[in-house]
Amino acid sequence: MxxxxxxxxxxxxxxxxxxxxxxxxxxxxxxxxxxxxxxxxxxxxxxxxxxxxxxxxxxxxxxxxxxxxxxxxxxxxxxxxxxxxxxxxxxxxxxxxxxxxxxxxxxxxxxxxxxxxxxxxxxxxxxxxxxxxxxxxxxxxxxxxxxxxxxxxxxxxxxxxxxxxxxxxxxxxxxxxxxxxxxxxxxxAKDTPNFIGNRIGVFSMLAAMHHTEQFGLGFDTVDALTGPLIGRPKSATYRTADVVGLDTMAHVIKTMADTLPDDPWHKYFKTPKWLAALIEKGALGQKTRAGVYTKKGKDILVLDLKAQDYRASTSELDADVATLLKERNPAKKFAALRASQHPQAKFLWACFRDTFHYSACHLESIADTARDVDLAMRWGYGWSMGPFESWQAAGWKQVAEWIAEDIVAGKAMSTAALPDWVFDGREGVHTSEGSYSPARNDKVPRSSNPVYARQRFPDPLLGESFPQGHTVFENDGVRLWADEGDDIAVLSFKTKMHTVNDHVLNGIQEAIGIAERDFRGLVIWQPKEPFSAGADLSGALGLLQAGDLKGFEAMVANFQATSQRIKYSLVPVVAAVRGLALGGGCEFQMHAAHTVFALESYIGLVEAGVGLLPAGGGLKELAVRASDKAGATGDVFAELKTAFESVAMAKVATSAVEAKELKLARDGDTVVFNAFELLHVAKAQALALAESGYRPPLPARNIRVAGDVGIATFKMLLVNMLEGRFISPHDYEIASRIATVICGGEVDKDSLVDEDWLIRLEREHFVALAQMPKTQERIAHMLKTGKPLRN
Structure with a gap:
């Protein structure tokens, strides 16, 4: 069957x-x-x-x-x-x-x-x-x-x-x-109440609530301690409860109390008094706009149990504890947490200890392997490491001894003994051979279900590594690699946020040359999100501030040349996109023979936000596509309208599906739902194109443009927005230039131009904008704050 x-x-x-x-x-x-x-x-x-x-x-x-x-x-x-x-x-x-x-x-x-x-x-x-x-x-x-x-x-x-x-x-x-x-x-998961994720996740929240009271900490302080500082989501503990709904939280706690009468931690499965009081008042969290937190105007207030009222949220983190949490070595970090006398550190050690204790005692009954627990916590609760990974990273034997000492000393939440397997001489539960299963008393490898053959790099657990392929070519910006005997090479960027600098531009061009010679196709893929946050702005601003206009122009020309190299490569170049693909990152995928998007791809030509326009061939490509769509007789302007709005308003698509609606992706591009399958699908697409006798497109020489009439029509829309104060004069300046480029410049409506003409227009207007003080202010502000400046 x-x-x-x-x-x-x-x-x-x-x-x-x-x-x-x-x-x-x-x-x-x-x-x-x-x-x-x-x-x-x-x-x-x-x-x-x-x-x-x-x-x-x-x-x-x-x-x-x-x-x-x-x-x-x-x-x-x-x-x-x-x-x-x-x-x-x-x-x-x-x-x-x-x-x-x-x-x-x-x-x-x-x-x-x-x-x-x-x-x-x-x-x-x-x-x-x-x-x-x-x-x-x-x-x-x-x-x-x-x-x-x-x-x-x-x-x-x-x-x-x-x-x-x-x-x-x-x-x-x-x-x-x-x-x-x-x-x-x-x-x-096994058929036990709350399965794996909620069983461990809700327990860890109950433990945090218990220790909040024990150590006399404020809710906001606990959230500051139990968020990104320890590899957990920003919503931490109490904000998560507000988001989930305090009534839902109470219901889950009651389910645990009713269905787990023999759990050694049973006495803690009850709704804290303050939580019951909030629910009674109808303060159920985010859905009722008040819970543990509430908003007053722009201020966020937090419940203060002593005062029985809300106060401004401050989250006073002790400086020493904050420093201790920055320690890179987990063994040193846990030792320092346990040794510290500060209530905040004691609170954290207690939360980790009790979650480790609970997870070890219940592993055999709720899951087949420790891997299942750790992946459930990462994927369901957004923890960067599951409980067993954290324990193992901190030194399995030492932490186990500390937990045992605390149980004997009556400090742990339960007197239940740790299972025997914890002390059988092991260094942890995850090894390269597999993950420990108490029921089988064995290390169990990952699932052999054929669907996992589609994941070349699954989400790695501690102690797991996957072969990185052999390096074919590498420079400071990129690495080109392939698996043994494979026809498709893979290109990955090495820069921070995969931004594009000269090393990346030159690396792409070189890699395509190698792929044309030695491979049948090339996939541009990053091992981690994002795909690319766009051009390296600090480098560009440096050239401008130094007054090196020649160097700046050369960089823009090189960017455009790289996009064209991708488009006209003799072997298919397939872009594999997930996460952010902004500015130049978006333009590269626009020039690929095909793009495979993960559903959660956030794509935009956002240059207007820093006072510029897309000049890596993006506007040129939009003009080419509008001309192709309109054919010999249709209305080119109508085909440009959505694309113009996307660029002028620096819109970012909130999914790959929306990227198609905004005209930043092609209707025929592929959307993949599992990001871990992205590379597999992209390589298959590249091979399919190669197998079907791939040739790059012929150079676009007869591009029909909207011309002066198109520019005038767009400017009319912009004047209305300017007069209504929806946009600033500098916004108007940028958007007018975007309209000029996308419409092919001040030529007659329906004139025919070639790609070089459009590329030159892009470059001219980009360089002109870059020299304006208001644009340079915007770039500097973005680099400093990460937010766009409206000037």
Whole structure:
């Protein structure tokens, strides 16, 4: 039997916050999706769902990758829509967390679920086996739990929870679908309350709450301690609780109290008094605009328990503790934390100690391996390292002794002994052979599911490394490498944020020459985000301030030459983009034979923000595309309008799908949902182009432009904005020059020009803007603050 899950259409049951967002993400991925809920009491029976779909547009961050996608979701209700289920290949149930409601719904839909379809419950903690028990015999082997994290588009983690009856092939097929189609990082969990991510994650929050009180710290101080300083998200502890919703938090804590009576930490599974009081007042966090934090005008206030009122948030971090946390060596850092007498350091050591203790004691019951726990915490909670990685990095044996000492001394939250395997002489749980599994008492390698062959560089755990390929060519800006016997070479940038300087420009040109000679294609790909934050502004400003106009012009000309080299390479150059691709980074992918985008690609020609215009061939390329689209007779100006607005307003696409809408990506470019598969797909595209007899495009000689009429029309729009004070006079200056270049200069409407003409225009206007004091102010301000200046 094939374990391939073929999904033409999906159904999501429940149009609440999670259900609607899961439906949105399925739609992002091109899956035809039906969203169900109860019939409305009056009016359109699908009213509940249509309102939920409309609400998707208001959520931030946006669940939909493109504005028009909401209309693709099919609304339905349980009274007259169940026939639609017969065509669905996967059914995801996401109704409220009540066992009786879920079971009633399963009885109702069972007769309509197709014989081959997979049924999955998106529960965050209810028993999967208990849910399976109410299903008819023929459905049980196709049922399991799949737990998406909120928000489903952005959180990488999806926990897969098999029931006792789940067919292995069904699980493998679902894991493949979640990984490639929806772009998720899948962790298989055991059927225990709250599974892996929330079991460890909520415990770590409860531990932080307990120690906040014990050491008398303010909520804002704890957030300053438990955020990026220790490799956790900015929302840290209490801000996370506000975002999740304090009522939701209390509900999860109650679930732990009810379902884990034998947990040695059970006495801590209760809602703190202050949390219950906030909930009673209706202060539920972000959704009610007040919780642990609230906003007053522009100020952020934090709850002060002593004063029983909000005060200005200060987050006083002790200078010594802050210095201690900057220590690069984890062993030294943990030793210093444990030795320190400062309440802030004692608080942190206690939080780490109790989370390590809890994770070790529960590993065997909740997961197969330590890897599953660490990846769940990284992908579901945004930790830079999971608990076992942190422990191992700090020195496994030493930390284990310290935890044991604290347990004996009555300092730990529980007297439960650490499991024997912790002390069997090991140096940790992760090795190059695999990750430790207490149940098997063995090191278990990564999953052998064929879907993972698509990940050349998976997210590495501590102690894991993946072969880097052999270096073909390297300079100070780039590295060109390939795998043994491979026809496609890969080019990666070495600069900070992958910005573009002379070394990168010269390196790209040299690499393309090598690829033409020795390979069949070239992929531009970065091992880490971003793709490229654009030109190296400090270098450019240096040349201008030194008055080296010749050097500055030469740099711009070299940039343009590099883009043209990418476009006219004799082997296909494919750009593999994820994260930011701004300015020159965006222009490089515009010149590639093809671009493969990760869904989370944020692309923009943002030069206007620093007082410049795109001059790496971007405007030229937009003019060429408009001419091609309009053909011999169409309206070139109409094709330019969206592109002009994108550039003049320095818009950044919030997804690869939106990049196409803004005309910064081509309609035919590929969008990949799993960033770890990006390199695999890009290499396959390059090979496919080579196999089909690739030739670069012929030089564009007859480009039809919008000319003086186009420029005048754009300027009319700009004058209105200037008079309405929406833009400054310098904004007007920049945008007018962008209009001039994109329309092909002051020539007659529908004149024919060539690429060189457009490239020269780009360069002239770029150099003219660069010499203006207001532009230089903008560049300096951006370099200093990272924010654009409106002058």
């Amino acid at each position: 094939s374990n391939k899950l073929l999904v033409r259409r999906a159904a999501v049951l429940g149009a609440g916050v999670m259900g609607a967002q899961i439906a949105a993400h399925l739609t992002n991925a091109g899956v035809d999706t039906v969203l169900f809920d109860l019939p409305a009491k009056e009016g359109d029976p699908n009213g509940v769902v249509t309102r939920a779909i409309a609400n998707l547009g208001k959520l931030s961050p946006a669940p939909l990758a493109g504005k028009g996608l909401a209309a693709r979701i099919i609304p339905a209700n349980y009274d007259d829509g169940l026939e639609l289920l017969k065509d669905c290949d996967i059914v995801i149930e996401a109704i409220a967390e009540r066992m009786d409601w879920k079971q009633d719904l399963y009885r109702k839909i069972a007769p309509f679920v197709a014989d081959h379809a997979v049924l999955a419950s998106n529960t965050s903690g209810l028993g999967i086996n208990a849910l399976a028990d109410v299903l008819p015999e023929q459905l049980r082997h196709r049922f399991c739990g799949v737990h998406f994290f909120n928000p489903p588009r952005y959180m990488h983690l999806a926990e897969l929870i098999p029931a006792r009856t789940t067919d292995k092939a069904v699980l493998e097929g679902l894991e493949t679908f979640l990984t490639t189609t929806l772009g998720k990082g899948v962790v298989v």
